Amino acid sequence: MYSCKMKKYIIGFLPLSIKWLLRFCLRGPSLLRDFCYDAKRYIKWSSVISFEKDREKILAVITATYHNIEKGMSLPNPRPLFGRVVIGQLVGSVDNFHLNFGPDPQLDVPINVLARYCQFNRSLGQPDSQLEVIVDRLKKNNQSTLLRINDGGVILRSKAEVLDAISGVKEDFFLMRHSVRQFTKDPIEHSVIEKAVRIAQKSPAVCNRQSGKVRAILNPELIRSTLQIQGGARGFYEEVQALFCITVDLSNFNGAERYQGWIDGGMFAMSFIYGLHLQGLGSCALNWSKTRKQDIEMRNHLRIPENELIIMFVAAGYLRESFVVPQSYRKPLGEVLSYI
Numbered sequence: 001m002y003s004c005k006m007k008k009y010i011i012g013f014l015p016l017s018i019k020w021l022l023r024f025c026l027r028g029p030s031l032l033r034d035f036c037y038d039a040k041r042y043i044k045w046s047s048v049i050s051f052e053k054d055r056e057k058i059l060a061v062i063t064a065t066y067h068n069i070e071k072g073m074s075l076p077n078p079r080p081l082f083g084r085v086v087i088g089q090l091v092g093s094v095d096n097f098h099l100n101f102g103p104d105p106q107l108d109v110p111i112n113v114l115a116r117y118c119q120f121n122r123s124l125g126q127p128d129s130q131l132e133v134i135v136d137r138l139k140k141n142n143q144s145t146l147l148r149i150n151d152g153g154v155i156l157r158s159k160a161e162v163l164d165a166i167s168g169v170k171e172d173f174f175l176m177r178h179s180v181r182q183f184t185k186d187p188i189e190h191s192v193i194e195k196a197v198r199i200a201q202k203s204p205a206v207c208n209r210q211s212g213k214v215r216a217i218l219n220p221e222l223i224r225s226t227l228q229i230q231g232g233a234r235g236f237y238e239e240v241q242a243l244f245c246i247t248v249d250l251s252n253f254n255g256a257e258r259y260q261g262w263i264d265g266g267m268f269a270m271s272f273i274y275g276l277h278l279q280g281l282g283s284c285a286l287n288w289s290k291t292r293k294q295d296i297e298m299r300n301h302l303r304i305p306e307n308e309l310i311i312m313f314v315a316a317g318y319l320r321e322s323f324v325v326p327q328s329y330r331k332p333l334g335e336v337l338s339y340i
């Protein structure tokens with residue numbers, strides 16, 4: 001006790017630069033270890049080094065590639081026969097997938113996109129007969145599973161449609177979302193969870209590579225033990241009726257996209273929270289910025305595979321008739337928004 005007070009007293013007299021150096025020596029190495037832990041996972045499980053033999057990784061490459069074609073067709077004035085290199089890559093990737101894994105429903109959309117691209121060129125008077133033959137071959141190869149005839153390509157939307165869809169939504173929808181830490185005991189139906197996940201799936205994602213995943217935990221004992229490891233829900237464990245673990249699959253990312261998991265995963269989680277909010281549930285995001293040791297503990301606890309990155313947890317339940325929430329004051333707009 002005495003030596004502790006003494007230590008604090010001495011530290012109080014140290015110059016700031018020495019304090020910073022001491023802190024660096026104290027906290028730097030473990031922080032560096034945690035960075036290395038994340039980096040190792042990214043290098044091993046993303047598509048940076050190898051993707052040719054991994055189903056999920058090839059599918060991610062295929063999604064990114066076919067989405068480039070969809071994007072091309074949605075530009076204001078797309079050129080006929082645009083993106084020849086990308087088309088070649090997509091055909092090569094689909095063939096490679098067939099070779100390694102055979103027909104798969106996941107290939108329906110990329111093949112449909114190629115078919116739509118052929119229609120697009122034909123409609124502009126520049127048919128690509130060679131590609132049309134290739135697309136027929138790809139369709140035949142994937143025949144046994146080709147069910148989703150209309151998925152993939154572009155759709156025409158009107159301003160009226162969009163305005164109609166959002167006409168009932170006011171700023172209050174957003175202002176009335178709070179982090180809630182007290183709920184009723186009503187169980188949450190699977191249909192409610194599934195709707196929130198569908199809404200989360202509509203989040204923008206890099207090249208439409210949909211890396212987000214949700215694990216719904218409804219068992220009270222598992223909720224409690226998971227929250228004990230998470231550590232940020234002390235005082236409201238018993239309130240939580242459902243706990244969701246949001247992860248992303250790293251096989252969707254490559255190159256410099258080392259932070260993309262947290263970005264796409266964060267957006268996915270936000271939409272999921274709004275999906276719950278839309279249905280009258282309260283929720284509270286729960287932090288998963290943890291050390292290597294804590295991350296390993298949680299992975300073992302929930303059996304989360306190595307290729308997934310835990311983004312955060314979301315605790316949820318139905319709203320009580322009245323409940324207290326922190327004001328959570330927001331900074332003045334001027335500190336957040338600047339015009340440059």
Ligand SMILES: Cc1cc2nc3c(=O)[nH]c(=O)nc-3n(C[C@H](O)[C@H](O)[C@H](O)COP(=O)(O)O)c2cc1C
Pocket residue numbers: 177178179180231232233284285286287288312325326328
């Ligand atoms: C990624 C993330 C992690 C969070 N972790 C926790 C947590 O562990 N425990 C908690 O009680 N609240 C947690 N929160 C909730 C924040 O405290 C809350 O969002 C913030 O104070 C703003 O309040 P509001 O959500 O009511 O607007 C977290 C929020 C985010 C976005």
